[in-house]
Amino acid sequence: MAEASKRRLRLGMVGGGEGAFIGEVHRFAARLDDHYELVAGALSSQSDKAERSAQALGITRSYVDFEEMARQESEREDGIDVVSIVTPNHLHAPVAMAFLKRGIHVICDKPLTATLAEAKALYQVAEASQAQFLLTHNYSAxxxxxxxxxxxxxxxxxxxxxxxxxxxxxxxxxxxxxxxxxxxxxxxxxxxxxxxxxxxxxxxxxxxxxxxxxxxxxxxxxxxxxxxxxxxxxxxxxxxxxxxxxxxxxxxxxxxxxxxxxxxxxxxxxxxxxxxxxxxxxxxxxxxxxxxxxxxxxxxxxxxxxxxxxLVSRIPSGHPEGYLEAFANLYREFAEQLLTSTPNPNLPxxxxxxxxxxxxxxxxxxxxxxxxxxxxxx
Amino acid sequence: MAEASKRRLRLGMVGGGEGAFIGEVHRFAARLDDHYELVAGALSSQSDKAERSAQALGITRSYVDFEEMARQESEREDGIDVVSIVTPNHLHAPVAMAFLKRGIHVICDKPLTATLAEAKALYQVAEASQAQFLLTHNYSAxxxxxxxxxxxxxxxxxxxxxxxxxxxxxxxxxxxxxxxxxxxxxxxxxxxxxxxxxxxxxxxxxxxxxxxxxxxxxxxxxxxxxxxxxxxxxxxxxxxxxxxxxxxxxxxxxxxxxxxxxxxxxxxxxxxxxxxxxxxxxxxxxxxxxxxxxxxxxxxxxxxxxxxxxLVSRIPSGHPEGYLEAFANLYREFAEQLLTSTPNPNLPxxxxxxxxxxxxxxxxxxxxxxxxxxxxxx
Amino acid sequence: MAEASKRRLRLGMVGGGEGAFIGEVHRFAARLDDHYELVAGALSSQSDKAERSAQALGITRSYVDFEEMARQESEREDGIDVVSIVTPNHLHAPVAMAFLKRGIHVICDKPLTATLAEAKALYQVAEASQAQFLLTHNYSAxxxxxxxxxxxxxxxxxxxxxxxxxxxxxxxxxxxxxxxxxxxxxxxxxxxxxxxxxxxxxxxxxxxxxxxxxxxxxxxxxxxxxxxxxxxxxxxxxxxxxxxxxxxxxxxxxxxxxxxxxxxxxxxxxxxxxxxxxxxxxxxxxxxxxxxxxxxxxxxxxxxxxxxxxLVSRIPSGHPEGYLEAFANLYREFAEQLLTSTPNPNLPxxxxxxxxxxxxxxxxxxxxxxxxxxxxxx
Amino acid sequence: MAEASKRRLRLGMVGGGEGAFIGEVHRFAARLDDHYELVAGALSSQSDKAERSAQALGITRSYVDFEEMARQESEREDGIDVVSIVTPNHLHAPVAMAFLKRGIHVICDKPLTATLAEAKALYQVAEASQAQFLLTHNYSAxxxxxxxxxxxxxxxxxxxxxxxxxxxxxxxxxxxxxxxxxxxxxxxxxxxxxxxxxxxxxxxxxxxxxxxxxxxxxxxxxxxxxxxxxxxxxxxxxxxxxxxxxxxxxxxxxxxxxxxxxxxxxxxxxxxxxxxxxxxxxxxxxxxxxxxxxxxxxxxxxxxxxxxxxLVSRIPSGHPEGYLEAFANLYREFAEQLLTSTPNPNLPxxxxxxxxxxxxxxxxxxxxxxxxxxxxxx
Known part of the structure; x- marks a missing residue:
């Protein structure tokens, strides 16, 4: 798989501040193939923690409230194309809805939601949106x-x-x-x-x-x-x-x-x-x-x-690829799907x-x- | 585990004639530690096959009918001490009963019987006998x-x-x-x-x-x-x-x-x-x-x-012991149990x-x- | 190992154009922890190939001649801090010398040179330079x-x-x-x-x-x-x-x-x-x-x-890290060495x-x- | 590989008394396929130890001196067909010579001898003998x-x-x-x-x-x-x-x-x-x-x-055969070679x-x- 060609997507993140595990994984994954640039985040619901986390990552557009983030980013010309949701499960649905409603693509960690009812509601919101959705069942990549x-x-x-x-x-x-x-x-x-x-x-x-x-x-x-x-x-x-x-x-x-x-x-x-x-x-x-x-x-x-x-391998045999490479495959394929408008049937x-x-x-x-x-x- | 000391038990076998798999395994197992001498068999219910199988194995006392074998062996002074039952499942109960009733110890392949009812009946017969019973769940050895x-x-x-x-x-x-x-x-x-x-x-x-x-x-x-x-x-x-x-x-x-x-x-x-x-x-x-x-x-x-x-190892580490050695452990431990009258809680x-x-x-x-x-x- | 704090080094590359293997590996490695930004390259000695390769990677400052690159980059205010040399062996020495002489740090693939004489000459040049040198014996990371x-x-x-x-x-x-x-x-x-x-x-x-x-x-x-x-x-x-x-x-x-x-x-x-x-x-x-x-x-x-x-692990146990992560460790540690001026005794x-x-x-x-x-x- | 047909060879052993390792292995190997019957031994050069070892193994013809054993066994009508030599290396040559000279087949542990000179001398003795020789490079079986x-x-x-x-x-x-x-x-x-x-x-x-x-x-x-x-x-x-x-x-x-x-x-x-x-x-x-x-x-x-x-497997796949089975293969093949007079090119x-x-x-x-x-x- 050759490296990415060069239109990079603007990425935001909700969750994933200090002490988080999966947020960092998503950032590694987004970076590896150079398809994304992380430019905005609501990394924590505690404002000081959100700010510190953003600074550590060199993110200038730092938010505390995800609704506010969705609103502002959707209004900017250089607003994010995609948001990654890396919060605990119960926040997946409300956060995803906020962005989907404003036409921002969503990458969301699994499981989809905390309850089946939420999942159904989210599904309906997504049906009504032009934005696309990726669930990071990374092992399938x-x-x-x-x-x-x-x-x-x-x-x-x-x-x-x-x-x-x-x-x-x-x-x-x-x-x-x-x-x-x-x-x-x-x-x-x-x-x-x-x-x-x-x-x-x-x-x-x-x-x-x-x-x-x-x-x-x-x-x-x-x-x-x-x-x-x-x-x-x-x-x-x-x-x-x-x-x-x-x-x-x-x-x-x-x-x-x-x-x-x-x-x-x-x-x-x-x-x-x-x-x-x-x-x-x-x-x-x-x-x-x-x-x-x-x-x-x-x-x-x-x-x-x-x-x-x-298609999802990078380096020669015997040079082990691992967890981050597989995770990055999802990010890469989602970017390609967004940029080429060709649905990839392998994506969750x-x-x-x-x-x-x-x-x-x-x-x-x-x-x-x-x-x-x-x-x-x- | 040192080699056996030298009182060898006289062994008979029911089943295990030409083309059988588990009968041969029982014979390897009986032979390995030199605790048994195979002297009698009803290796097949077809008389010519029983005879041919016995000759190939150097067994002189060859029977066709297991009842007859149980009767005659129990009456000989040099009759078998133990019988190995290596028939299909439905014969385990009748064969085992025939020998147990005559005080001959039984080594029987698994599963115990073809039905639960048979198993219960066999259990009662065994309760009434002085003879001992070993079920060859060999993997446990x-x-x-x-x-x-x-x-x-x-x-x-x-x-x-x-x-x-x-x-x-x-x-x-x-x-x-x-x-x-x-x-x-x-x-x-x-x-x-x-x-x-x-x-x-x-x-x-x-x-x-x-x-x-x-x-x-x-x-x-x-x-x-x-x-x-x-x-x-x-x-x-x-x-x-x-x-x-x-x-x-x-x-x-x-x-x-x-x-x-x-x-x-x-x-x-x-x-x-x-x-x-x-x-x-x-x-x-x-x-x-x-x-x-x-x-x-x-x-x-x-x-x-x-x-x-x-206690159930024979050779130094790194010299792999396998399936036959484990199977033989059951034969050996059963022999020791019979010879010493000390019950071994590891035996099925x-x-x-x-x-x-x-x-x-x-x-x-x-x-x-x-x-x-x-x-x-x- | 937490993600990088945010001063990114400006990176150039010599070699690693279309069809190369190790050049791409170096770029993955440089990107993973976000310590480097690839801004210049002499990716091939053939000008059309150099140009095409640079465009594919989004590199604006594309050179054909490494000497020219070393000269110009050393004169720019936003010139590269570090150059990665990913050419065949016989070019390692001349390229490394060109950059070391101008005070640009060098990351060089192994083996060091094509001959021992070249290696000695390069060693002397490096002795006289303030710039630092990393040899990518990646397996040691x-x-x-x-x-x-x-x-x-x-x-x-x-x-x-x-x-x-x-x-x-x-x-x-x-x-x-x-x-x-x-x-x-x-x-x-x-x-x-x-x-x-x-x-x-x-x-x-x-x-x-x-x-x-x-x-x-x-x-x-x-x-x-x-x-x-x-x-x-x-x-x-x-x-x-x-x-x-x-x-x-x-x-x-x-x-x-x-x-x-x-x-x-x-x-x-x-x-x-x-x-x-x-x-x-x-x-x-x-x-x-x-x-x-x-x-x-x-x-x-x-x-x-x-x-x-x-110190060189990123993710929890059981989530396999591979070849690229190890390679990236060298890039990351070299960046930390450059930014903190603390020599890392593990670096080749x-x-x-x-x-x-x-x-x-x-x-x-x-x-x-x-x-x-x-x-x-x- | 079917079990052995029934002419059993009479086996003697030199060495392999109490505390020995490889002697016991040879006995397991000889027993497994029922081609040999161990009937004589000079299990130790110390007479009490030789005697105790023989008794423990149920061997009636116990010797202290291997020369004496070779002489007497070669003169008996029911004397041994084969001798196994399981002594330290320096005794391999003299013991093997004693039996080969009297026409008794030899199974000898490796290495052949303690010195090359001994090996050459033994080779000459064997050339002059009708008896056959097996060196137990067991891993090759x-x-x-x-x-x-x-x-x-x-x-x-x-x-x-x-x-x-x-x-x-x-x-x-x-x-x-x-x-x-x-x-x-x-x-x-x-x-x-x-x-x-x-x-x-x-x-x-x-x-x-x-x-x-x-x-x-x-x-x-x-x-x-x-x-x-x-x-x-x-x-x-x-x-x-x-x-x-x-x-x-x-x-x-x-x-x-x-x-x-x-x-x-x-x-x-x-x-x-x-x-x-x-x-x-x-x-x-x-x-x-x-x-x-x-x-x-x-x-x-x-x-x-x-x-x-x-030809050298006994039981179905997935039922591991180990070290003793491989060792026994040599014994079995040597027996077949002796009984059929057909040289087996796989035997050392x-x-x-x-x-x-x-x-x-x-x-x-x-x-x-x-x-x-x-x-x-x-």
Whole structure:
């Protein structure tokens, strides 16, 4: 993938001030391919913190209120083209609406919103807007994930039978939220995170990845959620059974209380001809096993891969690309989509996010009812 | 573990004639540590095949009928001490009963029987006999599995929260039973295999392993079974949720239709202090991750391991022991138990097998009822 | 590592026009942490190509001649602070001299020069200049490499006995240079690459890595070089024995003709207390084995690591950082060194490069003399 | 591989009494496939120990003196067919001669002898005898090693260019011999081990493996040996360059002082078409990389393998076979060779051992002369 040609988009950011994690990631991602220039921000709702954060980043147009930011930026001639929303979940909907209504494109972190109702409302606002929307399900932008999706689509696996996906961490094994850790606090607070904890934070990624690579969607879900840590209001571990629209079945395990797991997102899909296996912590590799043949180790950057992988690779094989490069792929592809007006079918949209909220909602409902099969339709 | 001292037990075998798989494995296992001498067999119910098989193995006392064998052997002064039962599942109960009734010890392959009713009947017969019973859940005899069990018992993982176990193969991805493959034919025939296919054949191993290492038992089970291959009467893929008696929750995936998987039995257990991970295809290794510390790779044969592992190891670290060595550990420990009259709590018993049959039965029932939670008690 | 504070350095580039590989890498690296702004370039010696390349990158000050660029930039008030040299090896010395003489800092790709004589001359020029010099031995900037170096320094391995390093690729297995591949052509041309092929291109990286992590330098070297591909003037495979100043011994294998190897740089160091192992293709991991204890898997981003690793990490553990992030670490640290005037002892300098040229020269000489031990001193 | 048909060979053993390591391994190996019956032994030169050891093993014909054993056994009608020699190296020659002279077949542990002179003398004795000789280079009997050898032979790798082999342990990192450890004591004693330590003990295995799989022999060798541990008379670490008769070049690293390595024998061979990679600690797997294609993971027990691997496999894929199974393959094949009088070209012979002694001798000589290239011919 060659470097960007040179029209750079003006970018704003809401959230992502001092101490934030994902805001910094979005900035790295925006910078890597030189398609964006960060010029405005409402980095915090506390004015001193917003100001300090903006200064540290060299952003001159610093706001405290996102509504004010949306209004002013939409009125400037050199106003932002795109805003990145990197707040806790409960703010995604109001912030996104504010910008969409004024025709400013939105890049929003996942999950889409805190509740399904918000998601539906946001969806309607977006329908009425000319502006475009990107949901940063970043794991779907790894080159070998794109390769996997292309392989399933081309029928290399045959008819899909089983999808096994998991996303496992250990950072909430103990009650980190009681130590004041900012990331833990909001993620375990229903008012900020929404109706789910682990399922919303990482289960939603795992589910999107399974659907994206499997070229399908969940049809019904059955779940057994747990909150292992005393005093924790939301789930921190989830065993979920799925039946997909393409007929496949499978399991999704999401956990934030499994010691020894850092960010262990992995996906295995099996059809009647072949199986594939991908692990986020070794993202440059995809295992491909045709029934009766030796397993093959497909690796990023090689000429035997399809265009799907090649388009989102930067450097030669053996020079590992990582998390930031994959995240940057979304930023880059969204920029290209905006600049060329050509929709990219690989990009997660508001519809992706809305379906994701159905998944979260159905999962919680199933678990509350001791394991009902709950449909994932409207 | 030193080689055996020299009183050798006289061994008979039922099943395991030409073309059999597991019979040969039992013979390797019996031979390795020199505790047994194979002297009698009813290797096949077809007389010519029984005879040919016995000759090939140098067995002089060859029978066609297992009842006859049990009767005659029990009457000889040099009659067998122990019989190994390596037939299809539906014969386990009648054969075992024949020998137990005559005071001959039984080594029996898993699952215990074809149905729960048979298992209960067999249990009663065994209760009334002086003879002892070993069920060959061979995976529980790997040194690093023993180490894992000891670690859980000692509390090194803390309170157990999650148990993830899977046993995945690909050899039944297509309809192998229609090609006449002997192993496939009986395993997919309800009359010989019993009420379950994949769940009985390998799911039962996975479940026993989880319980054995977790030092617990399942309390209730919820399952979604599939028969992916057209015309196959029994399940070939199963997604199973479990709640254990120690409070842990988890998932068990068993499949024989996942291309690229040979004999991929793996177990992961997570507590509030640490997690462990073991893979049957790399059996000499156990990953141990204490929360907040680097993962450790414990390897068989090292002095830092506990007695639990050391007692079932033969050769120095780095010299891989495999499947046959683990299988042989059961034979060896059973011989020692018989010769010393000291019960070995690590050996799978008839009670283990009876509970396993409850698991199989409940799993099938849950799936037939679209995913009920079914208790695993009597 | 927090994002950069906001004084950005003005950067120029010599080489790196259309079709180049490493030039693009330098630009990604310069951009990631936002310390540099690329404002000038002599991207090619062909004027049309230079112009097209500059336009594609949005660079307004485009030059054809590097001398002219050095002169003009040094005279502008907004002239570049730093120049990146990403040409074939034979141009490193003249270009670097041109900028150093005018007080412009230099970032230069490795190996330092095409010949040892050039390296010495360049060294003298640099001695006389106020400007600073960075040699991009990028592999030494991976977080886990820094951790390894710190561990050796702290004595965690004890007295170092053995250093095994290798850098293995397969892209020159056939005569790629005869197909016109730009990277292959200049690397196999003595006039552009210098006196060594594989040893200069990747052997030099492996050697620098071994010395960097081992906190030592080679004392003498013995080599057996090969040119396996017909018509290739320079070496493409090298087996090299080393004796280090700290008393350690070891082997260095560099090859570009080993099918199945993409960019397989790996390092193992053993002392009398412990050993470590690192692989560039899994860069977020470092294996640490204390004698008699289980091996530990140290992973980037964890709190148990030292400051050495933490200072050059950006994102949490389990979110893989890759090649570009490591490369960017050098750019970032060089910027900090320039802005704070605090020398960073981890950065490869001109002295590093001069010693590297001694290594290359001695290696070639040893091989030409059928394996003499050749000292690595002046 | 089916189980053995039933003529069992009568086996004797010299060495391998209480506290021995390799003697027990030979007994496991002899037993596994039921081709041998251990009936006689001179298990120790101390009479009480010999007697106790024999009793523990159920051996009735116990000797103290191997000459006496050779004489008496050769005169009995039911005397042994084969003797296994599992003594320290310096006894290999005299014991082997005693039995060969009397027409008793010999299975002998490696290296062949303590000195090259002994090896030559033994070779002459064997030439004059009808009896056959097996040298237990057991690593060459792993199924995937056989597959690798067949692949090289068939030209799947093309013209071989590079052979990288290593055998690395850590058990002699400290001065274990001073603690009285039996294995360490004799291996570090020139009077028992011969002229080399690590090179003789494990370097000889690595070299044989490289030659066996590479279908070639070393032509000349250059070495840098070390004795890292104070007071150790023999080498414990060796970096060795090799040039092979087929034109390939390479490196051999043998070490017993590298913490974290248990029994890390590994081999990589690269030709102009493809490369292969095998690791003894994961012996059921062979990595095969055709230039420009994804690497393939060949695994034991699959139908895509050649007869070379299949003939020495016992159980289905995914059921790991280990060290003892490979060792047993040699015993089994030797039995078949003796019973069928058909020479098996895969078995290591006395000529293999004689060449191995040349390798050891030349290696030591090269190192003593600061790295001469020393020819491996007579």
């Amino acid at each position: 790894y080159p070998m994930v794109r390769e996997a999706r292309a392989m399933v689509k081309e029928g290399k696996l045959g008819e899909i039978r089983s999808i096994q996906v998991e996303y496992v961490q250990d950072w909430l094994t103990q009650s980190l939220e009681q130590t004041g850790n900012k990331q833990a606090v909001w993620r375990s607070d229903p008012a900020q995170a929404g109706l789910a904890g682990c399922v919303g934070d990482i289960g939603s990624h795992a589910y999107q990845l399974a659907c994206f690579v499997g070229n399908t969607q969940g049809k019904e879900v059955l779940a057994d959620l747990s909150s292992w840590v005393e005093g924790r209001a939301l789930d921190d571990d989830a065993n979920i059974l799925l039946r997909y629209e393409n007929g496949a079945k499978g399991h999704l395990w999401a956990s934030q209380v499994a010691p020894g797991n850092e960010n262990a997102l992995s996906l295995r899909i099996y059809g009647d001809k072949a199986g594939i296996e991908w692990h986020q912590e070794s993202p440059n590799e995809l295992i491909y096993s045709v029934l009766g043949e030796p397993s093959q180790r497909l690796r990023r950057g090689n000429s035997y891969l399809s265009e799907a992988a090649t 949209t508001l519809a992706t996010g809305l379906h994701g909220m159905r998944f979260i909602t159905a999962t919680v409902y199933s678990s509350q009812n001791n394991g009902l099969w709950v449909p994932l339709t409207d | 790997y040194p690093m599995v023993r180490e894992a069990r000891a670690m859980v018992k000692e509390g090194k993982l803390g309170e157990i929260r999650s148990i993830q176990v899977e046993y995945v193969q690909d050899w039944l991805t297509q309809s192998l039973e229609q090609t006449g493959n002997k192993q496939a034919v009986w395993r997919s025939d309800p009359a010989q295999a019993g009420l379950a296919g994949c769940v009985g054949d390998i799911g039962s191993h996975a479940y026993q392993l989880a319980c054995f290492v977790g030092n617990t038992q399942g309390k209730e089970v919820l399952a979604d079974l599939s028969s992916w291959v057209e015309g196959r009467a029994l399940d070939d893929d199963a997604n199973i949720l479990l709640r254990y008696e120690n409070g842990a929750k988890g998932h068990l995936w068993a499949s024989q239709v996942a291309p690229g998987n040979e004999n991929a039995l793996s177990l992961r257990i997570y507590g509030d202090k640490a997690g462990i991970e073991w893979h049957q295809e790399s059996p000499n290794e156990l990953i141990y991750s204490v929360l907040g510390e680097p993962s450790q790779r414990l390897r068989r044969g090292n002095s830092y391991l506990s007695e639990a592992a050391t 018993t008839l009670a283990t097998g009876l509970h396993g049959m409850r698991f199989i039965t409940a799993t099938v029932y849950s799936s037939q009822n679209n995913g009920l939670w079914v208790p695993l008690t009597d | 991976y977080p886990m490499v820094r951790e390894a170096r710190a561990m050796v320094k702290e004595g965690k391995l004890g007295e170092i006995r053995s250093i095994q390093v290798e850098y293995v690729q397969d892209w020159l297995t056939q005569s790629l240079e005869q197909t016109g591949n730009k990277q292959a052509v200049w690397r196999s041309d003595p006039a552009q690459a210098g006196l060594a092929g594989c040893v200069g291109d990747i052997g030099s990286h492996a050697y620098q890595l071994a010395c960097f992590v081992g906190n030592t330098q080679g004392k003498e070297v013995l080599a057996d070089l090969s040119s396996w591909v017909e018509g290739r003037a320079l070496d493409d495979d090298a087996n090299i024995l080393l004796r280090y100043e700290n008393g350690a011994k070891g082997h260095l294998w560099a090859s570009q003709v080993a099918p199945g190897n993409e960019n397989a740089l790996s390092l193992r160091i053993y002392g009398d207390k412990a050993g470590i192992e690192w692989h560039q293709e899994s860069p977020n991991e470092l294996i640490y084995s204390v004698l008699g204890e289980p091996s530990q898997r140290l992973r980037r981003g964890n709190s148990y690591l030292s400051e050495a690793a933490t 300098t001109l002295a590093t490069g001069l010693h590297g040229m001694r290594f290359i020269t001695a290696t070639v000489y040893s091989s030409q003399n059928n394996g003499l031990w050749v000292p690595l001193t002046d | 792993y199924p995937m090693v056989r597959e690798a050898r067949a692949m090289v032979k068939e030209g799947k790798l093309g013209e071989i260019r590079s052979i990288q082999v290593e055998y690395v342990q850590d058990w002699l990192t400290q001065s274990l011999e001073q603690t009285g450890n039996k294995q360490a004591v004799w291996r570090s004693d020139p009077a028992q081990a011969g002229l080399a330590g690590c090179v003789g003990d494990i370097g000889s295995h690595a070299y044989q493996l490289a030659c066996f799989v590479g279908n070639t022999q070393g032509k000349e060798v250059l070495a840098d040996l070390s004795s890292w541990v104070e007071g150790r008379a023999l080498d414990d670490d060796a970096n060795i360059l090799l040039r092979y008769e087929n034109g390939a070049k390479g490196h051999l690293w043998a070490s017993q002082v590298a913490p974290g390595n248990e029994n890390a024998l590994s081999l990589r061979i690269y030709g102009d078409k493809a490369g292969i990679e095998w690791h003894q600690e994961s012996p059921n797997e062979l990595i095969y990389s055709v230039l420009g294609e994804p690497s393939q993971r060949l695994r034991r027990g699959n139908s895509y393998l050649s007869e070379a691997a299949t 012979t006395l000529a293999t051992g004689l060449h191995g002694m040349r390798f050891i001798t030349a290696t030591v000589y090269s190192s003593q002369n600061n790295g001469l290239w020393v020819p491996l011919t007579d």
